[in-house]
Amino acid sequence: MNYLQLHEQNKENSLFGRYITLHHIEPILQKHKAETIGKSVLGKPIYKLEFGTGKTKILMWSQMHGNESTTTKGLFDFINFLHSKTEESDTILKNFTFCILPMLNPDGAELYTRENANGIDLNRDAQNLSQPESILLRKTFEEFQPHYCYNLHDQRTIFGVDDTGKPATVSFLAPAFNESRDINAVRLKAIHVIVAMNDVLQQYIPNQVGRFDDSFNINCVGDTFQYLHVPTILFEAGHFPHDYEREETRKYIFIALFSGIEFLHENDIVISKIDDYLKIPQNKVVFYDFVYKNVKINYDGKDKIINFAAQYKEVLYKGKVQFEARIAQIGNLDNFFGHVVVDANGEPFSSEENDFPKIDQKADFCLGKSKKVVNGLINN
Known part of the structure; x- marks a missing residue:
């Protein structure tokens, strides 16, 4: 399959660059009849989209950090694919149900800050649940009862793939669920999806995929959801050479999203892929x-x-x-x-x-x- 061509056919051209706010995505959300599930600290609506009728349920959220917009663009490209009325999109919608919070932190997006309007990092608020945005995510998680969670982020240009001299254009993590960073059946499911996405991405950005640090922090949302026995995958959209608007990187986020779902649909796991996961070089500040x-x-x-x-x-x-x-x-x-x-x-x-x-x-x-x-x- 030509994944780049598939992306070009489904790219959401109304979204461009690094500054993506509620103003930019609301026309798309209205077209898809998004549901308002609550409000941010400053009273901005937080929207939910649901697509599909399949038994495998996947919860995705983006812009938990307001200034991390690349995965939001890739997510809307993927949403366009889901509505492309092709054989591939129809098959996926029949086999999966997607619950998507495309902008969890609209205040931070407007201000172009990592934190919400109260200065709180929502990705460190999984236990305290001190913020309305954190409460809405947790409530959605509990009501939807997903089989998989996709936690979508950006990372800075400082990250490379170990000491290779290559930028970490896309990075993944199957978060730890305990201090020992053990690998149980739940975490293994996330690992298998990551290995499948990496296998495809190597065809397009060889040696530019990294593995994020898996130090355990129960205050982080991914670690908490993994602890609660739901396979969770962290996506980090990083730097592609000369691509400071992250328009190239969004392609690879789309490819990762599509190829991961494709893998879940087509494969029964019989062989552990832990070694393949650990062979993905770690992110490094270089x-x-x-x-x-x-x-x-x-x-x-x-x-x-x-x-x-x-x-x-x-x-x-x-x-x-x-x-x-x-x-x-x-x-x-x-x-x-x-x-x-x-x-x-x-x-x-x-x-x-x-x-x-x-x-x-x-x-x-x-x-x-x-x-x-x-x-x-x-x-x-």
Whole structure:
């Protein structure tokens, strides 16, 4: 099957970029006659969609963290597929029932923050249930009684696939259900789905799939649901080269969603895939957005050669997310990679502020007389 072509046919073109709010998705929700199940801290509606009549029930939720919108885009692409009235979509709808909360944290989405309007990380509120959004998710979980849960997130550009120098474009986790991080029959079901999705994704983004850290935290929603005996899968949408709007990554989230459901429909598990799961390399913090090598500075009257790195900060300005590059690290950076690497070849650093880089300084500077760097990138 050509999964990329399938995505192109079902892409929700009204959604683009990183800033996805209730305003962007409400027209789609109205088209699908979404049900309002409650309100956020600031009174915004939280919607639920249900599709299908099958016996296998899957609960999906996205934008629990308001500034993590890539999986929301991929989710609506998948919803379009479910309504494509093809043989494949009809078969899935006959065999599965989907309960989808496409934007659990609409206040955070509007403000472009990880937390909700009370400053609470909803993914650490699974036990306290102190927030209305957390209560709604738990109530939906208990009423729907899913066979599987899909916990959909984004991760930052800092994550790579171990020490390979490849970005972690998509990462997965079958969360632990206890401190010992044991693998029981419930967690094993989640592992098998992850292995199936990884097998397909390797055809499209080889060596760009990671395995998220499985340290146990019962306050996290995924760990709690796994503890409550429901196989739960964490999705993390990460960086694809030069894709800061995450329009490439959304394709691979769609492919993961489709191929995982396809696997659940077509396969009876007879052989454990634990080894295949553990072979997926772990996520590791090994990337900066920019790395500058062999830069000459004059410090205390002495010339020396240094390396330094810059990282984008995401800033919401007039309804758009802007990427502002700031210097984040100065040193040898031996264990780090850059999504963009610039070799100054000994050219001297200079800027309007000073003659050597400083932490949190804007990445606007010159390297010698020929290279002008503006917002991290060489401005030709």
